[in-house]
Amino acid sequence: MTHFKQAVIAASLGALAGVALSPQVVAQGAGAVSIASFKFAPETVTVAPNAAITWTNNDSAPHQVVVSAKNLKTPVLNKGQSAELKIAEAGSYDYICGLHPSMKGKIVIK
Numbered sequence: 001m002t003h004f005k006q007a008v009i010a011a012s013l014g015a016l017a018g019v020a021l022s023p024q025v026v027a028q029g030a031g032a033v034s035i036a037s038f039k040f041a042p043e044t045v046t047v048a049p050n051a052a053i054t055w056t057n058n059d060s061a062p063h064q065v066v067v068s069a070k071n072l073k074t075p076v077l078n079k080g081q082s083a084e085l086k087i088a089e090a091g092s093y094d095y096i097c098g099l100h101p102s103m104k105g106k107i108v109i110k
Contacts, residue, residue: 032056033105035063040105049088049109056082064098067107073098
């Protein structure tokens with residue numbers, strides 16, 4: 001199935017459930033995290049080692065992902081911008097928004 005078809009199907013399902021889904025986020029699969037309403041969704045993302053994890057900012061405010069344990073961070077993301085990080089080592093890694101530290105998430109690599 002093409003990414004376009006996946007996005008259309010997911011957007012249609014989201015509309016039925018009263019949830020707005022961005023086709024860009026849906027097309028990215030398991031490693032996709034949406035930033036909206038000052039929250040990461042899903043809060044915990046699980047991927048294989050070296051798989052890309054992509055954050056897309058759907059908020060009006062800028063955000064930045066910071067994984068302190070791995071000394072990783074994305075650039076500051078404005079609305080509509082995305083960035084990805086990869087982690088090779090299995091484990092569980094907490095992250096925050098560098099601009100809004102009360103926003104928290106977790107990456108599980110297995």
